Amino acid sequence: MLEIKNLHATVDGKEILRGIDLVIKPGEVHAVMGPNGSGKSTLSYVLTGRDGYEVTEGDILFNGRSILELEPEERAREGIFLAFQYPVEIPGVANATFLRSAVNAVRKHKGLPDMDAMTFLKTAKAKMKQLQMDEKFLQRAVNMGFSGGEKKRNEVFQMAMLEPSLMILDETDSGLDIDALRIVAEGVNALRSPERAALVITHYQRLLDYIVPDVVHVLAKGRIVKTGGKELALELEAKGYADIVADAA
């Protein structure tokens, strides 16, 4: 599904990703762990095509096709979803309006008719219930005045509505207490399927107790320095990043 080949990327002329290779097959969940500043968020932005993140070498194939030339919205419509580490606040735009525009943009791309307001509302309410979100969040402006945890839940809610084929979660666990973490993880797990893959970026092992990965990668200084099974996450938790990063160097 996703094939990252020797990916080098710069931000403001500074090389942040320095040769990443990663293959994710349908149905798989890959975790990317690493110390702060190792380039995890940068990887998520490069995958989603954010302005200012320039690929200088290598390629990203999604379903066999290079996406480097695609705009962020085109990548999203193709099925790539990023749950932001820092969800953005948008004053004056109701969550429902925003999300319905997104849902219909994706549907249009798939050749489906617009989802009417009634169906949208019904679907949204059902998904919110699963995530134990109050329905009033639909009418509130996007992320405005949401607590850290509410923002993260809102990200997963959007993901549930858009049903992407590749879910990228950037530190979705940060800012969540243990109950919220469980609910959010259940929300993500509910979306797991043989056709859908996930790239779970996290700093801590904690989230991976709930969203159990097939593969764990350790990212340090813009490179994957170690890859293993889910037990690698436990090892990281026990030993800390310093040793593993040093071993790999």
Place this chain on the structure above:
Amino acid sequence: MSAAPFVDTIAEAYRAAAPALPGAEQRAVAARRQAAMEAFRRHGLPNHKLESWKFTSLSGLEKQAWSLPANEGGIDAARIEAAALVSADSYRLVFINGRLNAAASRLNGLPDGATLLPLAQAGDALADVLAGEGDDKAAILAELNAALASDGLVLRLQDGVVLDKPVEILAFGAPALVNLRHLVLLGRGAQATIVEGYRDSGIAAPGWTNIFCRIGLGEEARLTHVRVQAENPAAYHAALGKVSIGAGARYAHVSLQAGGNVARHELHAEFAGSGAEADLQGLVLARGTAHLDHTLYLHHAKPDCRSNQLFKHVVDDRGHAVFQGGIRVAPHAQKTDAQQLSRTLLLADRAQIDTKPELEILADDVKCSHGASIGDLDPQQVFYMKARGIGDDDARRLLLSGFAYEVIAAVPEGNLRDKVEALVEDWLKAGAA
């Protein structure tokens, strides 16, 4: 173009129109109009030499000869309905070519203690309604208006009268000089909502609409005053409003300017008693070469009053917005709370805003603040939307309507707010096309 100086051509237009203006048969009215015309003739148009007219020029008006509309004119009923901002459940005065169109208007069913008339029927009260604002060049358009006013709204509510439905003034621009003059007087504890809509008649020739509006609020009165200027892109529009706010009264004003070539809405509000409140909010949508101006002057003449000004501007192409926000706090006006904020999105390299806060604070125990921000859309917000599959145009449009929403939300909920919101959405969509 004639060789005669501009003011003489206007004086000539006045002479031609005077016999048919309301109150022509009353000597006091005729004398007042004559004196007002003389004052305009002396001063001419306000210009950039005046501090308050530094950023906005009406000199384009001098390039053509003006006359008053020859007749009442007519507009398609469907066009009137489409332009109306309030549903059928309203009082309504429709002005076409500066005259009341009785067929499209609704003045019946007023509660006791309420008077609602077109100015042309004000009779003996006319001389009062035309009373002057002083011999001041900066406000000389009010004198021109007094000389030429062909109609307008007169609303009077006696003490305690709560008007059951909003009053809508719906005026269509004409390819001529149109002067409407409004008077709104609310007695103690009276309440009303008035909506002024200046709309495009569909005739693309340049017109000049000159409005004067006087509002007096008695103690504890409440007035919600929504104003929409959406004339055609060739139009000149100048309006001056004078508002006096009594003790404990509340004045809530929302102004949308989304049309016209050169348009200015100038509002002077004064607290005439303590414990009063004024909320002034505005939205400017300028594209093409539109030049749209809000000039406010808020006088905290009494203690314990609260005011808030929030003005937002979306400027595209070579549009030009002007925001002048004057606040004066008199020496004895302690415990004044006066806030002002101007926010602007410039969407093109040649889009412009002139924003000038002017605070004169002569009392020491006050809470006053002002701020101004100018920028483009936030790239983080744009990316967040695109990362959800929303295309660039839609993302920008959503963000702009989000920006505008804070002002739209100040319009009373229901049919009126929906209409204002639709007008804003249409403007935003027209830009994407």
